[in-house]
Structures are given as C-alpha cells and as structure tokens.
Amino acid sequence: MEEVKAAIAFDQPKLRASVDGQTILVEGAYLVFEQDVIAAPDGAIAEFQIRMELRVVYPRHEPKVFEVGGRIPRIPDRHINPDGDCCITVWENWLVTANDHSFRSFLGGPINEYFLGQFWFERTGKWPFGEREHGTPGLEEAYSDALGIANRRKSLLYHVRLLTQHWPKGHWPCPCGGGLRLRHCHRHDLMTMHQRVPPNVARRMLRKLNPDKRETRSVGF
Numbered sequence: 663m664e665e666v667k668a669a670i671a672f673d674q675p676k677l678r679a680s681v682d683g684q685t686i687l688v689e690g691a692y693l694v695f696e697q698d699v700i701a702a703p704d705g706a707i708a709e710f711q712i713r714m715e716l717r718v719v720y721p722r723h724e725p726k727v728f729e730v731g732g733r734i735p736r737i738p739d740r741h742i743n744p745d746g747d748c749c750i751t752v753w754e755n756w757l758v759t760a761n762d763h764s765f766r767s768f769l770g771g772p773i774n775e776y777f778l779g780q781f782w783f784e785r786t787g788k789w790p791f792g793e794r795e796h797g798t799p800g801l802e803e804a805y806s807d808a809l810g811i812a813n814r815r816k817s818l819l820y821h822v823r824l825l826t827q828h829w830p831k832g833h834w835p836c837p838c839g840g841g842l843r844l845r846h847c848h849r850h851d852l853m854t855m856h857q858r859v860p861p862n863v864a865r866r867m868l869r870k871l872n873p874d875k876r877e878t879r880s881v882g883f
C-alpha cells in the first residue's frame with residue numbers, strides 16, 4: 663500500500679488509493695504522458711477515468727485495470743472487454759521482459775503505453791506501437807515471442823508444458839519436433855529458456871492458453 667501511494671503521489675496526482683480486504687483499489691483520472699518524457703502533471707496529453715484492482719500479493723497476481731469513463735468503445739478491436747477490463751499487457755511477458763516489476767514501473771510503463779495507444783487511435787485510427795490481436799491469438803503470438811519460437815499452437819503448448827517442470831527430463835521428446843530426445847537435441851536451448859521463463863510463469867501461461875483445463879501440474883508425456 664505504501665508503495666502504491668508513493669507511486670501515485672509522484673506520478674499520478676489525480677488517482678487515489680484505498681484498501682478493501684486483500685485488494686487495493688486505485689481510482690480516478692489517469693494522466694497519459696508522451697513516451698520518454700519525464701512525468702509532470704502539466705505535461706499530460708490526455709486523461710482516462712480508471713479503476714484498478716491490485717492484490718496485496720502484487721506482482722504475483724495480475725492487476726486489473728478498468729476504463730470507467732466510457733471513453734473507449736467496448737469492442738475487441740479496441741482491446742477492451744465489455745465490462746471495461748482493459749488488456750493492458752500480456753502479464754507473463756511483462757514479468758519475463760521487464761527488469762523492474764514494481765507498481766510504479768507498471769503504472770508508468772504498460773498502463774501509460776496502453777492509454778497513449780488509445781489516445782493515438784482516437785486521433786489517427788492507428789495503433790502507434792503495432793498491434794497484437796485481442797484474445798487467444800494475440801496471447802499465443804505474445805508467448806511465442808517471449809519464448810523466441812515460431813507461433814504454432816501445438817509447439818507452443820509443448821514448450822510451455824516443458825517449462826512448467828522444474829527440471830525438464832532428458833528422455834522427453836525434443837520440442838523442436840525433430841524426433842530426438844531432449845538430451846540429444848535442444849536441451850541447452852530449453853535450459854536457457856527455462857532461466858527466462860520460470861515454472862510459475864509457465865504455469866500461468868498454460869492456464870491462460872487452456873482456460874478450460876484446471877489441471878496443469880501433471881504433464882504426462
């Protein structure tokens with residue numbers, strides 16, 4: 663909570679934070695800044711009304727950000743769900759690629775980029791940073807990028823399943839599909855991947871790729 667309050671005080675004076683059980687609520691006007699400009703309230707180029715819900719176990723739990731002013735049309739092409747839930751970023755990818763997972767880094771990084779993108783889209787009809795598809799196809803694309811592999815669902819699922827294991831076994835079939843066992847093929851590449859994408863992150867990826875399947879622990883090759 664102190665971390666949240668400090669971040670808001672520095673960068674987002676129009677937001678306020680309150681605690682509700684295990685959840686921290688952040689509400690008010692989010693100020694959007696141009697990329698790479700030192701945040702200063704009078705330098706904001708737009709404001710969006712938001713409500714953010716974070717758990718005290720942040721960053722282990724992905725925060726939710728809702729646009730509550732009705733400024734963004736609730737259509738998939740605008741990367742927002744009907745209830746106003748914004749797809750700010752692919753959380754697992756952010757965990758894997760960002761060095762700093764503090765709340766302040768999230769507030770000024772992915773959230774700003776999202777609303778800057780929305781602001782830009784309102785003006786030009788285009789996304790400034792390129793775009794992934796909304797929903798599962800975008801998720802698969804993002805995870806493939808994070809793993810550095812081709813975006814094919816079957817291969818992606820197999821890689822992610824391997825990465826959920828603490829120590830991938832050498833006798834498993836190599837995920838490259840070459841037919842060899844891991845120990846005779848891409849074991850080294852997989853171990854490098856394993857260092858970037860730890861099992862807990864891989865398990866979250868698997869859950870999101872297979873939202874219907876509860877069980878992700880047993881792999882069963």
Ligand SMILES: [Zn+2]
Nearest residue numbers: 741749796797
């Ligand atoms: Zn989206």
Ligand SMILES: [Zn+2]
Nearest residue numbers: 836838847848
């Ligand atoms: Zn291989």
